[in-house]
Amino acid sequence: MRKLFILSIILFCFTSSKAQTLSEQIQTFKQEQESLEQKLIITTNELDSLKLLKIIEDLNIVGLPKSDFKDQIITHSAMILGYAEEFEQARWVTHIITPDIVQTSFGRSNDFREDDKVSTGSSKQEDYFLVDTLENGKLEYDGFGYDRGHLAPSADFRWSEKALSESFLYSNMSPQKAEFNRDIWAHLEDALRGYVIKNNTPLYVVTLPILSQDLPKIERGVNKVAIPKQYVKIAIDLKNNRGIAFLLPNASSTSLLTSFTTSIDEIEKLTQIDFFPSLEDELENKLELMTDGKEWIPSDEQQDVEPIAVMSLPKGYFNTNQAKYKVGNNKNVTICGTVVSTKLSGKGNIFINLDRAFPNQVFTVSIFANNVKNFPYKPEEYLKGKTICVTGKVSEFNGTPSMSIENGKSIFLYEKEEE
Template identity: 50%
Template sequence: MLKFSYHLFFPLILLINTSVFTQTSEEKINNLTEEINQLDQQKEQLYQKLETYKLTKLREDLYKYGLPKANDNEEIIHHAAMSLVYSEPHEQAKWVAHIILPDIINGKTGRTNDFREDSLVKTGSATEIDYFLKTKKEDGNYEYDGFGYDRGHLAPSADFRWSKKALSESYFYSNMSPQLAEFNREKWGELEDILRGYIYNNPTTQLYVVTGPLLNDTLPKIERSVNKVSIPAYYYKVVMDLTNQKAIGFIMPNQKINYPLNNYAVSIDEVETATGIDFFYQVEDEQENALESQKNITDWLPEKQKNDVQPLYQPDLPKGVYNTIQAKRLMGSNRKVTIAGTVVSSKETRNGHLFLNLDINYPNHIFTIAIWKQNILNFSYNPHDMLLHQTIYVTGKIADFDGIPTMILDNEKAIEIQAKEKYKLVIGDED
């Protein structure tokens, strides 16, 4: 009779058991990678659900406070993160309302450029062929024949970079209006950037924004457009911060703008007068009246721009005196001219040279006075202390310093300090 030897078979049993549970390094990597992929999928699903909840909350807030009052014959079209009233005679929105959320701070969704017709506009919205023609060439590339205007967003796509759905919907043609490139890509874009910057500086609030063109029956059309899209002469934007009880409006001409934004800051009341639209009518009356009368742009500017002032209105100046906007075209003329402006900042370099900026602070400065160290002794006063915040006339030749009109002064005789005056501002004057 054979006897079973436990000691003989134990190593073999142990070997079999450990081989079952032992994994190679490659198998461990593959298994862990699979777990991570599953977690990523779950995370993406949670982010999508979170985005849905945020869009729902946004619409609740927008419908509660952010929509203008529609006329009886107007239909409000609602999308995921913006609402609008479409003007069929002009083939663009009369207004578009949206909210800028603090989520833009960490938003990473980029431009989609998926311009398309808005199917919710029952009469049909504008389309691609209202702005340009596209012809496919033999090599497969496209040749574009533009009609001279950007497809300007009313509610900017960058305001929705936290949501793929909302950002994509901002490319509906119902959210487009024909804007000159030098307007859309410059001053209009600067205004949009400032509002997003406001959120960066105030991350616990959200901005209610309504944007649109000033529409009337006399506007010209894009003649080559199929639907004859109107070309607005002016655009408006109204903004409200309920958390901090601030509001402001802007009316800006559809053209190249040389003046700073504070030239175009108005109260919401003034925009309502210009448009006939009752904007934030759902806000309690007393609060609405207080908000819609405000127009203090310094509340909205980055800290470094808060001391900027508007250049003096050229027609108000004496003959032969130019404002700081005009200085650039006189740069390098090698003749003495007189420039008028307000000294908003000064800087003394480590070498002792003094630079005074008129109207607009560095780094956006548009005209500078330079006084070299050896010439400061020719002044009977300290130029920084005496001239800061003063409106002055300064006479001399204008040199080109890295593209900035700069006047180099030897003594105080070139400077005439002006009495404080209130200068007129006319919206749209860009001579």
């Protein structure tokens, strides 16, 4: 009995000692983990700081925009701008979209604020809208009709908290119409980020409003900010030796991005600004003459075409942009466009998209399986790439104007008359 008692005590002590050792080990590992996490944070911050310094260094290597304008040159963490005091906005903003944009570590901060680096004072909130606090504590906004449009877009900096925050400085803002800022302009910004991800290469980007003395101003604003009629984005890819410029009106648009492309050389003539002046002359000249925008837009848009000009169509014929106005009128109409994509479904149905391919389709022709026999050809093969006119009633399917046809008599090839 005594031996059993002693054995029990020894076993208890051994178990307690082992349990204590495991607890100590767990605590040690927790401390080591916390230390490693802290080191990772410090290392990440140091790496981000080095990346930001490299961006500014690289921007200076290719050369800042050069002109005779007496603008204040301001350097921030990941962008450099030339502030034009008389227009109360930047004449240009240059930055680099790096492959780091795949690391969207930080969400949109929306910390709009004045730029203290602008010696004469930058534009500010009261140049775009007023805010009053009502008796019930709610805020009432009195807008002046324009968005605070980013020149260098915030989404290009979401890998760096500091750079992202600085993108909301008012020196990086310009008055843009909402239907422009939130649609075609945003689409262009998305396209350039997509280019960087697809090609795994940095892009040197210069964004600028076209400024001139005759521009209207936001009269209700404190600083009377000028309202540009046009905006430009210039991009060069030094890995693949490509360059492009997009010149867009400050207005709503349903046009393809490629319809706004021009050469950097043309923008230099328009603005009297020399872009990328430090590049070797032969390379600079090559990049600045390029105008082909196909490589710069998303892959699913590269086969898209502009709608047929309304004025070139016969009376009573309509293009794909006009199709949406014919939805539900229960009358036969004729819609014309170019077949850019077709699909034969597993059930034998055929879908034909005019002018814009799936998933950006603007007008779709449907031929259901039981009607395919009424066509003397395979529509999904024969019609692809051809410009056609289709007659029938326009309905809507998943938000897209559509037309269902039953036989080949509803389609004919369209040839523009010689002028």
